[in-house]
Amino acid sequence: MADLYLVILGILVFLSSLISVRLGLSVSVIEIVFGVIAGNLGIIHSETWMIFIASFGGILLTFLSGTEIDVKLMREKFKETFLIGFLSFLIPFILIFLVVHFLVGWNLMASLLAGTALSETSIAVVYSTLLQQNLFRYDIGKILMGATFITNICTAIALSILFTSPNIYIIIFYAVSILLLVLAFKYSYKFLDNSKFLKEKVLEIEIKYIFLLLFILMFFAALGGGQAILPVFILGMLLSNTLNGKSNGQKAKERIKTVAFAVVTPVFFIVGGMKVSIPLVISGIGIFILIFAFRQVAKFIGVYFVTKKYLDSNTNYVTLMMSTGLTFGLIATLFGLNIGLIDTYSYSILTGVLVLSAVLPTIIAQKWFTPKHLEDLN
Numbered sequence: 001m002a003d004l005y006l007v008i009l010g011i012l013v014f015l016s017s018l019i020s021v022r023l024g025l026s027v028s029v030i031e032i033v034f035g036v037i038a039g040n041l042g043i044i045h046s047e048t049w050m051i052f053i054a055s056f057g058g059i060l061l062t063f064l065s066g067t068e069i070d071v072k073l074m075r076e077k078f079k080e081t082f083l084i085g086f087l088s089f090l091i092p093f094i095l096i097f098l099v100v101h102f103l104v105g106w107n108l109m110a111s112l113l114a115g116t117a118l119s120e121t122s123i124a125v126v127y128s129t130l131l132q133q134n135l136f137r138y139d140i141g142k143i144l145m146g147a148t149f150i151t152n153i154c155t156a157i158a159l160s161i162l163f164t165s166p167n168i169y170i171i172i173f174y175a176v177s178i179l180l181l182v183l184a185f186k187y188s189y190k191f192l193d194n195s196k197f198l199k200e201k202v203l204e205i206e207i208k209y210i211f212l213l214l215f216i217l218m219f220f221a222a223l224g225g226g227q228a229i230l231p232v233f234i235l236g237m238l239l240s241n242t243l244n245g246k247s248n249g250q251k252a253k254e255r256i257k258t259v260a261f262a263v264v265t266p267v268f269f270i271v272g273g274m275k276v277s278i279p280l281v282i283s284g285i286g287i288f289i290l291i292f293a294f295r296q297v298a299k300f301i302g303v304y305f306v307t308k309k310y311l312d313s314n315t316n317y318v319t320l321m322m323s324t325g326l327t328f329g330l331i332a333t334l335f336g337l338n339i340g341l342i343d344t345y346s347y348s349i350l351t352g353v354l355v356l357s358a359v360l361p362t363i364i365a366q367k368w369f370t371p372k373h374l375e376d377l378n
Contacts, residue, residue, distance in 0.1 A: 008044045013266040025366055026129040028269045029359050032326070035273020036355060050271055057268025058124060058327050059214050060260050062229050065127035066236020067243050067253060069149060070142040080310035081143055084303055085121075085150025088322045091302035092295055093119040093158065099294045104287055110346060112162055113336040117350055118295045118357075120155040121148045122326035123233070124268065125358050128261075129321065133370065140314055140371055144321055149233060155328050156230045163335070170224035177217060177231040184213060185238040192242050192252045206252035207259055227335075229328055272330055276355050280348035292353045296361070299323040313371075320365035326358040 012034045020027035038044045074081055097115035100106045106114065126148045135141030164170060191209040214232060221228035243253040281288050303322045307315045333350045336342045342350070 005044050005047060005050070008038070009050070009267065009270065012038060012044075012270055016266065016270075020132075026125070026132055026362055028125055028128045028265075029362050031266050031269035032273040032355055032358055035270035036276050036278070037273075038270070039274030039276065040278045044274065046271060046274060050267060053264060053267040054271035055268075056214070056218070057260075057265045058331065059218060059228055059232050060256075061124040061127055061265050061268065061327065062232045063210070063214060063236040064257060064260060065123045065145060065148070066233040067240045068127065068130075068136050068142070068145050069237045069240055070146070071237065071240065073139065073142045074146045077139075077143055077146075080306070081146040082150055083306045083310070084143075084318070084322065085147035086154060087302035087306055088121055088147065088151045088299060089119045089154035089158075089302075092298035093154075095294055095298040096291065100291065103290065106342075106346065109163075110336070110342050113332065113341050114291070114346075114350055116155060116158045116162065117329040117332035117336070118291070118325060118353060119151070119158070120325055120328040120332070121151045121322050122324045122329070122354075122358055123148055123152055123229075124265070124327040125324040125362055126321055128265070129362055129366070131257075133366070135371065138371070140311070140318070143311070144318055147318075147322060149237075151322070152233070152328055153230060155332070156227065159328075159332055159335070160226065163339075163341070164226055167224065169220075170226050173220040173224035173226050176220045177228075180213060180216060181231060181235055181238060184235060188239055189242050189249075192239070192249050204255060207256050210256055227328075227331055229331065269326075272326060272358075273355055275330070275334075275348075276352045277344075277348040278352075280345055281352040284345065284349055288349050288352055291349065292356055295325075295353060295357065296323055314369070317365050317369040317371055320361040320369060323361040324358050325354045329354040 013031070016027050016030040016034055019025075019030050023030075039046075093115045096118045097111050100114045101108065101111035126144060130136055130141045130145060136145070188209070192206050213235060214228075217228040217231050217235070221231075242249045244250065299322060300319060304315060304319045307318045311318065330351065333342070333347055333354070337344070337347045
């Protein structure tokens with residue numbers, strides 16, 4: 001069956017690209033929808049290799065999104081970037097916790113997990129959408145990516161403080177992460193932008209080098225029961241100058257993106273959609289709608305007004321894209337399920353909310369609020 005699933009997965013990935021081009025929607029949205037449909041119809045089931053590739057896909061997208069952070073612009077526009085990102089986390093975290101705990105009746109830890117998981121903004125969806133629309137050339141794309149970074153740092157910190165028990169392995173993970181980030185920052189140019197070292201040979205050593213760094217971080221994160229998303233994002237930021245600088249660095253980045261979007265990340269989005277159980281969501285449709293509605297309202301409150309004050313243009317687009325959820329939310333909900341904080345029913349509700357929040361705001365943003373006359377924004 002594994003071979004058949006591989007063929008089906010390939011068909012879904014290919015059809016997603018075709019439909020994306022025809023409809024003008026982000027391919028990630030189509031892949032998620034296909035995942036939901038295929039998973040619930042029983043056309044395809046998660047295999048161990050799919051889950052690993054999906055996990056790596058989320059990590060790879062996180063790294064690539066980090067490479068798009070304009071550190072100089074973030075310093076220049078720190079106030080607006082920080083406020084948009086922080087309030088995008090804080091308001092949903094508080095409101096979702098209160099709603100789930102006092103209105104829905106979940107216990108304290110399950111409610112805290114729900115608040116944490118639903119407070120994030122999807123790095124994967126925002127990055128892939130901005131990349132597809134070529135918005136990283138403009139300030140709005142860079143500010144949006146920076147605000148997403150701030151939101152997810154807050155989510156990662158909340159998850160670590162509330163749910164990760166201190167142990168020797170998590171300390172080792174932090175120590176290895178810091179050491180790896182320092183060494184990568186100092187010496188990565190040798191592998192990514194050094195034609196004398198590489199001697200122009202077609203070895204794709206840049207891709208192998210980046211993958212090795214990501215595998216190391218993933219291994220030590222799993223060993224300590226933590227998550228590699230935060231150090232991976234910082235790694236992308238630290239290497240952004242090298243990968244966006246001279247021609248060799250840019251070529252390396254393009255090769256990594258080609259591998260990511262052709263093979264790895266589609267599996268992440270499709271498997272993410274497959275995790276939604278439509279029967280369980282339907283059985284709790286009232287709770288599902290309640291949580292989804294409050295989440296989107298909380299994101300609107302957290303993002304819209306501060307964006308209106310500081311950016312004064314494309315407010316609706318920024319608010320909608322900051323309202324997306326998926327990447328870290330899926331990781332957080334799966335973490336909660338694995339350690340027994342939530343059951344399968346609660347997991348399906350939260351995952352369904354995340355998937356819908358990845359699809360609906362993105363479609364609306366792309367169809368009706370895509371920034372126009374971008375040359376006037378800078």
